[in-house]
Amino acid sequence: MPKAKFEGIYRSLRQKIEAQDYPYQSLLPAENELTCEYGCARNTLRRALAELTDQGYLQPIQGKGVRVIYRPAGKTAFLMGVIESFQETIARNELHAVTKVVRFAAIETNERLASQSGFLVGEPLWAIERVRYLDGKALIRDVNYFSQAMVPGLTAGVAAHSVYEYIEKTLHVRIATTKRKVTVERATTRDEELLDLDGYGSVVVVSNLTFNADGLLFEYTQSRHQPAFFCFEDTATRRRPAVPPND
Secondary structure: OOHHHHHHHHHHHHHHHHOOOOOOOOEOOOHHHHHHHHOOOHHHHHHHHHHHHHOOOEEEEOOOEEEEOOOOOOOOEEEOOOOOOHHHHHHHHOOOEEEEEEEEEEEEOOHHHHHHHOOOOOOEEEEEEEEEEEOOEEEEEEEEEEEOOOOOOOOHHHHHHOHHHHHHHHOOOOEEEEEEEEEEEEOOHHHHHHOOOOOOOEEEEEEEEEEEOOOOEEEEEEEEEOHHHOEEEOOOOOOOOOOOOOO
16 A cells, blocks of 8 residues: 555544544544545545554444544653654754753763663763753753664754654664663752752653664663653553363
């Protein structure tokens, strides 16, 4: 099927759902009606619906149709189940944001960092510290480590914009998988120095290990969030219980 046709239908339906033209808990128009509207084959439409289902917009109901389960997220919501750059998050949430690079250095992995990240001791890294301002408030402190070998030519200027855009569009490397952990930790002196904590003594820490399409680790990051503005969102499905074998 033509990729452009599928993507056009997918984007159109997603925009209508997000604009609540198809409200939460409503049923989409019948399949015949949608294929006529978009002038497409059933398989093309079904592929778009399957993509939206996987992303938590829709829920097929046996014998009834397809129900809309999307609800608008809060403006500071980050997505848990996808790999999304800070700039992409900001664009999606229509926020005004500024990134300030407060540290950019070439380092070698020490034993402590190696145990946290999985990088090898002595491996050359780019060490970057950035403060993210949302609507004028310093709310996120990102501490990033990127492999110099896998992300060559990185600069503070690139870090101030989007490292992921540089990796994908300049280096032509596919970012494939992130292993993510979320914890709540006591705020450090550095957190208190750089973030507008508004009296909070703790931060929400999102730790990421990110791999390319060859399964190679190229990034270890800690994003340290001011708690009042922290919101991560994900869509989960229940696994079917394993059926025990017959005796």
